[in-house]
Amino acid sequence: MEKSIIYPNCDFTIWFRSVNENNITETPIEGKTTGIIPNWINGCLYQNGPGLLDVTGKRVQHLFDAFSLIQKFTIKNGHVTYQNRILQSDAYKQAYKTGRSCYSEYGTSKYQDKSDSYNNKHESVSSLSWFLTRIQQLFHFKNDFRTDNALISIYPYKIKNDKIGLFAMTETPIMHEIDSKTIETCSKFNVSEHLPIVSHCAHAVILNDGTILNVGLASSLTGMNYVLFEFPGFSNSNNEDNLMNQCKTLTKIPSRWPFNPSYMHTFAVTDNYIILVEQSLCISLAQLIQLTITHGPMTDALVWHENEPVRFRLINRHTMIEYNDYTYLSSAFFFLHIINAYEDNNHLVIDICCYDNADMLECMTIEALENAQENPDYYKQFRGRPKRFVLPVGMNEDDENFNGLDYTTCEIKLIDRKKLWIEPEIIVDLGCELPQIEYFRFYGKFYRFFYAINSEVDYKYCGALRKIDILSKTCQIWHETGCYTSEPIFLRNPSDETGEEDEGVLIMSLLRSNHENEVSLLILNAQTMTEMGRVEFNTNGPVPKCLHCLWIDSINE
Numbered sequence: 001m002e003k004s005i006i007y008p009n010c011d012f013t014i015w016f017r018s019v020n021e022n023n024i025t026e027t028p029i030e031g032k033t034t035g036i037i038p039n040w041i042n043g044c045l046y047q048n049g050p051g052l053l054d055v056t057g058k059r060v061q062h063l064f065d066a067f068s069l070i071q072k073f074t075i076k077n078g079h080v081t082y083q084n085r086i087l088q089s090d091a092y093k094q095a096y097k098t099g100r101s102c103y104s105e106y107g108t109s110k111y112q113d114k115s116d117s118y119n120n121k122h123e124s125v126s127s128l129s130w131f132l133t134r135i136q137q138l139f140h141f142k143n144d145f146r147t148d149n150a151l152i153s154i155y156p157y158k159i160k161n162d163k164i165g166l167f168a169m170t171e172t173p174i175m176h177e178i179d180s181k182t183i184e185t186c187s188k189f190n191v192s193e194h195l196p197i198v199s200h201c202a203h204a205v206i207l208n209d210g211t212i213l214n215v216g217l218a219s220s221l222t223g224m225n226y227v228l229f230e231f232p233g234f235s236n237s238n239n240e241d242n243l244m245n246q247c248k249t250l251t252k253i254p255s256r257w258p259f260n261p262s263y264m265h266t267f268a269v270t271d272n273y274i275i276l277v278e279q280s281l282c283i284s285l286a287q288l289i290q291l292t293i294t295h296g297p298m299t300d301a302l303v304w305h306e307n308e309p310v311r312f313r314l315i316n317r318h319t320m321i322e323y324n325d326y327t328y329l330s331s332a333f334f335f336l337h338i339i340n341a342y343e344d345n346n347h348l349v350i351d352i353c354c355y356d357n358a359d360m361l362e363c364m365t366i367e368a369l370e371n372a373q374e375n376p377d378y379y380k381q382f383r384g385r386p387k388r389f390v391l392p393v394g395m396n397e398d399d400e401n402f403n404g405l406d407y408t409t410c411e412i413k414l415i416d417r418k419k420l421w422i423e424p425e426i427i428v429d430l431g432c433e434l435p436q437i438e439y440f441r442f443y444g445k446f447y448r449f450f451y452a453i454n455s456e457v458d459y460k461y462c463g464a465l466r467k468i469d470i471l472s473k474t475c476q477i478w479h480e481t482g483c484y485t486s487e488p489i490f491l492r493n494p495s496d497e498t499g500e501e502d503e504g505v506l507i508m509s510l511l512r513s514n515h516e517n518e519v520s521l522l523i524l525n526a527q528t529m530t531e532m533g534r535v536e537f538n539t540n541g542p543v544p545k546c547l548h549c550l551w552i553d554s555i556n557e
């Protein structure tokens with residue numbers, strides 16, 4: 001008898017698609033076009049995400065542990081091709097060669113053989129020497145127990161004056177350069193060899209001049225620090241062979257809890273501030289040291305503090321000094337992605353895809369995904385909402401109304417002499433994830449629209465794409481039964497630089513239930529959220545669902 005399922009409109013098996021060396025699509029393939037692919041769209045859509053779940057013969061335990069698959073659509077004068085390749089990380093190559101998980105992943109332990117056990121027993125004889133060894137392992141850049149499986153995102157770094165390099169990234173600071181044409185893995189760049197960090201955000205911020213900002217974690221005698229650092233942009237004219245070697249520290253901000261820094265996947269930048277959101281999910285340094293012995297998964301070091309508020313930290317971009325006139329706090333929440341942030345009349349506005357707690361990370365274990373259709377609570381654990389937080393800055397002491405913005409209902413209360421409690425506005429009562437805006441025009445600026453995939457598994461159009469109008473609090477969707485869109489990228493016709501905010505197209509990939517060896521490129525009119533065209537590809541093997549995308553115009557290739 002067939003089992004009844006709780007979420008009939010959601011196909012969780014889409015996450016279990018897994019490729020291997022024999023069925024990837026290395027050579028670009030042609031597809032079948034319907035509708036119109038506008039001629040002004042010329043460039044490449046790159047995608048990164050979990051692609052291989054069972055290289056060792058045993059499935060990984062968390063979706064974030066599957067080995068990275070890089071996918072690419074090339075678009076030229078209305079003609080589109082598709083290709084994919086496995087990222088050749090050391091973690092993947094060794095797992096492939098040995099049939100064992102050789103690195104600690106996000107939710108999967110490193111395989112340990114008998115000699116490891118022997119060494120552990122041997123080492124436990126001297127607890128002091130053990131402790132010092134572990135500390136050294138943890139903070140030395142040559143520590144090699146954590147993965148280099150960079151499956152989260154792709155960013156364009158300026159590697160020479162005349163060349164941009166694409167780098168696959170994850171939260172360990174080891175990035176892999178991929179060839180922009182063939183998507184082969186070319187080289188490895190370990191940020192820790194240049195800056196003393198142990199991790200960094202998987203999402204950097206690209207400024208308009210090409211400078212890339214990021215935030216890492218580093219230790220000091222007094223505890224952990226958030227390290228703000230940057231890679232050179234286009235204005236840099238130094239002739240050094242690899243400009244990435246010029247990455248430099250901008251400032252260090254001490255974690256509010258010295259031995260429990262907050263987990264940070266993203267941060268935000270406005271004209272004058274860098275905003276760090278110290279959320280209630282923290283990394284326990286004690287657990288992290290323990291992991292150097294157990295080689296357990298990173299999730300063992302994450303601790304949720306439900307009674308601890310989130311704290312917003314503002315760093316002045318000109319002085320690199322933290323703004324300390326107020327401490328900004330809000331009820332505990334978990335987040336991965338910030339939608340956007342901007343300054344408006346002595347306020348900082350920051351919009352975040354928030355969850356009440358960090359259960360959604362548990363929802364992405366392979367076991368949870370496999371059992372989701374029988375779990376009546378799954379939809380609650382995965383329930384997030386986009387929320388708007390307003391942080392007043394530079395206000396007069398006698399100002400009583402902390403929120404002077406009439407277009408948001410965010411409430412701000414003075415709870416102590418210098419402490420402000422922020423009660424956010426729910427932007428829309430809908431689940432949104434992988435949010436995107438028109439990045440280079442509106443990042444860090446006042447904006448009205450964002451685009452995101454639906455994140456509610458009990459929604460009737462589970463794979464839908466949402467367009468949110470923040471001011472009118474309305475939502476338009478695009479959906480097709482049994483289809484799942486990727487993160488969308490907004491593109492504007494270069495001849496229409498001053499058009500309306502939503503005047504352009506959304507470009508994304510599309511997967512279909514029960515059609516494993518198929519992927520489409522989909523183009524929507526962003527104003528009307530209607531389909532303009534698509535190209536359907538029949539691939540050599542399964543096409544897994546990606547996490548994040550990058551668009552590179554052909555002029556920048």
Ligand SMILES: [Fe+2]
Pocket residue numbers: 152202203265336337548
């Ligand atoms: Fe992300």
